[in-house]
Amino acid sequence: MSQTLAPRERFSAIMNFQPFDRLPVWYFGYWDETIARWKNEGLADANLIEKETGMDPDWEKGMWNTHGLTDYKMLVPPGEKLDVVIEETDESITKKNVFGGVTQHSKKFSSLPHNLEAATLNRETWKIYKRFFNADDPVRRPVGWQEKAKQINARTHATAFFAGSLYGQMRGFLGLEGISYLCYDDPELFEEVIEYHADFFMKVNGPILEQTQFEFGYIFEDCCGKNGPLFSPDVYKKYYDKYYRRLISFYRSKGVEHILLDSDGKVDDLIPLWLNSGVDILFPVEIGTWQADPVALRKQYGKNLKIMGGFDKNLIPKGEAAIRKQLEYLKPLVQEGGFVPFPDHRIPPDCSLADFKKYVEVFKNVFNA
Numbered sequence: 276m277s278q279t280l281a282p283r284e285r286f287s288a289i290m291n292f293q294p295f296d297r298l299p300v301w302y303f304g305y306w307d308e309t310i311a312r313w314k315n316e317g318l319a320d321a322n323l324i325e326k327e328t329g330m331d332p333d334w335e336k337g338m339w340n341t342h343g344l345t346d347y348k349m350l351v352p353p354g355e356k357l358d359v360v361i362e363e364t365d366e367s368i369t370k371k372n373v374f375g376g377v378t379q380h381s382k383k384f385s386s387l388p389h390n391l392e393a394a395t396l397n398r399e400t401w402k403i404y405k406r407f408f409n410a411d412d413p414v415r416r417p418v419g420w421q422e423k424a425k426q427i428n429a430r431t432h433a434t435a436f437f438a439g440s441l442y443g444q445m446r447g448f449l450g451l452e453g454i455s456y457l458c459y460d461d462p463e464l465f466e467e468v469i470e471y472h473a474d475f476f477m478k479v480n481g482p483i484l485e486q487t488q489f490e491f492g493y494i495f496e497d498c499c500g501k502n503g504p505l506f507s508p509d510v511y512k513k514y515y516d517k518y519y520r521r522l523i524s525f526y527r528s529k530g531v532e533h534i535l536l537d538s539d540g541k542v543d544d545l546i547p548l549w550l551n552s553g554v555d556i557l558f559p560v561e562i563g564t565w566q567a568d569p570v571a572l573r574k575q576y577g578k579n580l581k582i583m584g585g586f587d588k589n590l591i592p593k594g595e596a597a598i599r600k601q602l603e604y605l606k607p608l609v610q611e612g613g614f615v616p617f618p619d620h621r622i623p624p625d626c627s628l629a630d631f632k633k634y635v636e637v638f639k640n641v642f643n644a
Contacts, residue, residue, distance in 0.1 A: 282331065286433035286490050290533055290556070290581050292612035298644045299331040299433065300635060301617040303559060303584065308384070308624040316628040328628075329635045332432040338493055341436040342427050344483050346415045349407040357407065374400050376450065393453035396445075401464065404448075405471065410478035424486040436483065438492030438526060438534065439476030441469050441518055442506075446497070451505060458510060466514050473518040477525045484529035491533035491556060492526050499540030501565065511548050523553035535583065539620070541565045546572070550579055559584030559619045562601075569616070570608050581613040588618035591626050591634045598634050602641040609642060 280288060280296050288295040305313075310321050318327060325332055340346060351357045358372035369379045369391070376394030396404065417423070427434070445468055446454050458465045498505050523534050535556035536549055546557065560567050560582055569585035585605065590597045608614050622631060638644060 282432045283430075283490060286615075287532070289612055289615060290491075292578055295612070298609060298638075298642045299334070299615060300329065300638055300644050301331060301334055301615065302622060303618060303620060304333075304335060305622040306624055309622050309626065312624050313628040313631075318628055328632050329639070334433055334435060338435045339437055341480070341483060342434065343417065343423060344420050344427070344487070345479055347437060347479065349404075350409070350412050350414055351407055373403060374448075376448070376453075390450040390452075393450045394448055396449055396453065396457055396464070396468070397461070398464070401468070408475065410475045415479060416482075420483075421486055424483065427487050433490045435491050435493040435535065436480065436487075436489045438480065438494045438531075439472065439522060440495045441472050441515060441522070442498045443496040444472055446505070455506070458506065458514070462514075469514055469518050473522045477522060481525070481529070484526070484531065488530060491535050492531050494522075494534065494536045494554070496536060496538045497540075499538050499542045499545065501540060503541050503543070504545050505540075508544050508548060511545060516548065516552050519549075519552035519554070527553070533581070541567075543567075546576065546580070550576065555579070556581045556583055558582070561619045562587035563589040563619065569605065569614060573608055573611070573614070578613055582608075583615045584617055584619045585614070586616045586618050588620055588622060588626070591618065591622070592630045595633055595637055598637045599641060602638060606641065 278296065282299065285295055285297070285299060287293075289298070305324075310318070310324075313324075314321070318324070320327075324330070337343065349357060356373070358370040360368055361371050361377070362369040366383060367379050367381050369377065371377045371392075372394060374394035374396065375392065376390065377392035378388040378390055380388045394400075442454070449457065457468070504511070526534060533556055534554050535558050536554045537558050538545070539559070539561060542557070542560075549557070557572070557580060560569050560572070562568070562585060567585070569582045572580060572582065586601060590601055602616070605614075605616050609616060618634075
């Protein structure tokens with residue numbers, strides 16, 4: 276351990292295997308149903324969860340639009356529509372978009388939309404997509420963003436920027452079936468889509484990174500399921516690797532030290548490929564669902580692999596003994612560095628506010644945080 280560090284210095288020290296004073300106390304958010312329960316149990320303000328539970332400032336907050344500096348969503352030109360509502364009930368809303376995709380959105384539960392019909396991506400609809408997902412659209416950047424960037428630079432807590440998505444973006448758009456078929460039905464278009472997204476995020480984020488510094492970039496993919504990747508390692512090596520390398524090399528040229536990749540599921544087959552492409556932080560390392568093990572992963576990959584997450588969220592409602600046992604198991608890895616443990620996904624509603632406060636208490640006790 277070392278002298279007291281500022282939060283940004285602390286994160287850098289941990290991820291560079293340097294002496295640090297303590298761990299940050301973090302989580303990866305919650306389900307809407309969880310926050311509703313916590314409010315019934317005495318949470319005064321959802322915006323003050325960190326203060327009321329004793330956590331450090333949330334590392335994720337503001338990340339998805341890079342702290343108000345840009346808008347990454349599809350931007351529909353004036354006079355056009357992305358989708359229309361074709362059915363609405365008390366339970367859900369069903370929409371059809373201009374690409375033919377039909378999705379059902381629950382009104383009652385926190386869940387991903389249910390794809391009823393896949394969107395169609397061909398040479399004609401790809402032209403529409405690129406108009407809606409245009410990096411040069413001036414609407415993407417708010418007026419006065421440079422001044423806002425200066426304010427962000429003055430922060431004390433560790434933060435990330437949204438570094439992109441080469442698979443997850445299109446999986447959300449086409450659905451799993453649609454993107455899987457595209458790889459085989461039109462491999463040239465499939466690769467063009469990947470390249471386009473890499474270029475999009477470099478164009479959008481380049482000016483931001485000239486003005487601001489972030490502790491790490493966050494790449495969203497969610498490209499694995501319970502049995503492994505949703506595409507083969509061979510597909511990754513053939514189509515994705517070169518564009519990850521291009522994207523990550525660009526970020527490193529702008530002074531970004533660390534790149535985190537977010538994928539749910541069983542990620543084992545892709546870890547060495549991600550590392551070779553330039554990713555260095557794996558997240559969230561799901562323990563409860565896929566039985567992953569951060570300690571075993573470090574033994575396998577050494578200090579080339581840093582980890583965030585890696586604590587089984589399902590243990591929190593089971594009480595202090597279960598929480599402490601898991602945290603004590605992770606302690607040697609924490610002491611080695613390159614690891615910030617916290618619950619391995621959104622906190623579900625079976626966890627009470629008291630349960631979560633106990634988790635924070637035990638975490639601080641085990642790690643002197």
